[in-house]
Amino acid sequence: MSSAAPEGEPPRRAGSRAAAKARTHENLLDAGLAVFADRGYGAASVEEIARRAGVSVGSVYAHFSSKEKLFLALIERRADREFAAAETELADGFDAVLPALDRRLREEADSDHLAMLGAEAWLYAVRSTEFGEGLAAHQARVQQVVAGLVATERERRGVAWSLDDSEVAAVVDALYRGLVQQRRLRPESVADDLFGRTLTALLRGLEVPPPG
Structure with missing residues (x-):
């Protein structure tokens, strides 16, 4: 049988x-x-x-394969989740996504684990060339995805901006990271909706007036 x-x-x-x-x-x-x-x-x-x-x-x-690879994978996992959520939320337009962006910034700044993870990543990156290269590659990927989201919003508005999409993405990324650090140290200095209000003002200020 x-x-x-x-x-x-x-x-x-x-x-x-x-x-x-x-x-x-x-x-x-x-x-x-x-x-x-x-x-x-x-x-x-x-x-x-x-x-x-x-x-x-x-x-x-x-x-x-190493503790370093696990650390980078941890950062990548969080980024993947953020990208997926942002793409879904942007389907309803830029204004609709702002409360979610503000909420995520608050969650990261106010979470011991998430805030420490970001700080540890940057600190170790400046100490280790190999890890710094890995984190730089991750950050380049983040900004590439953000640039795509920025381009989608620019096209939706039908406008031109004074910076290119990758430059806007770099500024948005830096703004987010800076506000997380600032809120972590001085929570009262970063209002719950400051990131969203600043993004709105930034994009409005980048619009190039039509010729004539």
């Missing part, structure tokens, strides 16, 4: 393995976020991340 598995069973097993691997991947990122925020990048260890995630050290390296 044949001992072959019933038809369809291997795909289910493969799917189950893939789902388990994806869950472990996410658990490791969640654990990394907590450990990096608590310890700082330099003091954080792969061993502690593994313990926090409930897996072996070997499992960490099976998903990420």
